[in-house]
Amino acid sequence: MPPRRGHDARATGPRDRREAAPHADAVTPRDPAPRAPARRGEEVRLHGLNAVRALFQARPEALRKLYLTQARVPALKPLLAWCVANRVGYRVVEEADLNKLAASAHHEGVVADVLRRPPLTLEAWLAALPAGPALALWLDGVGNPHNFGAILRSAAHFGVAGLLLPQDSPLALSGAAARVAEGGAEAVPLVQAGDSASAFATLRAAGFGLAATLVEGGDNLFAAKLPQRLVYVMGAEGEGMDRNLAKTCDLTLSIPGTGRVESLNVASATAVLLAQWASHRA
Structure with missing residues (x-):
């Protein structure tokens, strides 16, 4: 019964x-x-x-x-x-x-x-990371929960090893972000990475290249040679990438388009960037 x-x-x-x-x-x-x-x-x-x-x-x-x-x-x-x-x-x-x-x-x-799930420290995340190709995202100023959820979903789909959060980032998982992520929130660890200068140095020492993502003015994503261990540095909604932070990265990338719209939003751009890196590993 x-x-x-x-x-x-x-x-x-x-x-x-x-x-x-x-x-x-x-x-x-x-x-x-x-x-x-x-x-x-x-x-x-x-x-x-x-x-x-x-x-x-x-x-x-x-x-x-x-x-x-x-x-x-x-x-x-x-x-x-x-x-x-x-x-x-x-x-x-x-x-x-x-x-x-x-x-x-x-x-x-x-x-x-x-x-x-408490975020990892950068050191703990790197210690647990397997050798070989790896992809991560540095989220500089992303705050919209729906964009965050869409980024988590794409990150899970393409096997992103971690989402790196800069010092004092308020970004945290919410119900709305988890729903939009469609399960991706449990597949991609969040990492409290600290200040950008120290974190970037630590990442470079671990073999990562850092790519600033710009609406315009960067190298053509589809023609660029992407390193096997890569961190895409994503800018905030609306304001885009901080130019001073972009100058500290190893390369700058832009997604070419028709010009009929100003740009992709940060979640859509992230999906394109991740797919391009994954195509290099196929």
């Missing part, structure tokens, strides 16, 4: 429907084990089916609470069974509740509170 209600974590949240989950035979309600509360900033609220599935595949232990609609129960049966076995609370709720939890209607029927 299927259970008559979802697993109640006895936490504040939307109204628990306490209805049977069809075909959820493996799910048996249990009282959750007490958990130490996360400190402020340690948790992030994810939404989106692929984002939550990727989290479950990569870091199930990071899951703290799950909310889902009745329609999503069949697709998430393994996750629900894991929640029961590990005493992680979940609730079957109405669509309107998820809209409030996600602060968006684009939640795809599931919301999860999870522990953030």
Whole structure:
């Protein structure tokens, strides 16, 4: 017989429907084990089916609470069974509740509170990096969560080894970025790289070339010889690449186009840049 209600974590949240989950035979309600509360900033609220599935595949232990609609129960049966076995609370709720939890209607029927994956230091990232070709992105001023999510998705697709964040960068994973990334957020590590001068020196010592990406004035991306170990330095939305920072890079690159539009946005440009590097490795 299927259970008559979802697993109640006895936490504040939307109204628990306490209805049977069809075909959820493996799910048996249990009282959750007490958990130490996360400190402020340690948790992030994810939404989106692929984002939550990727989290479950990569870091199930990071899951703290799950909310889902009745329609999503069949697709998430393994996750629900894991929640029961590990005493992680979940609730079957109405669509309107998820809209409030996600602060968006684009939640795809599931919301999860999870522990953030702490960023790596540059030294730890380099120590774990295999020898041979490697590609990374330095995100200088990227702040829009949808652009960040699209960059994560492209980075995961092309096998980017890490996203390097400069000193004092406020960029962090959000629910919106994770949804747009479609699972890519769990595939690409974030690296707190520190100040650009020290980080660039460390990267060069590890065999990386640094390529500034300019709207115009750089070498033609499609004619340039790209190093096997490369960091693309991406500029901010709107303002573009900081010219002083560009001068400290080893090469400058631009993506040629028809001129009918001023430029690609940072997420679209990133996808083109990554594809060009990958084509050199094919």
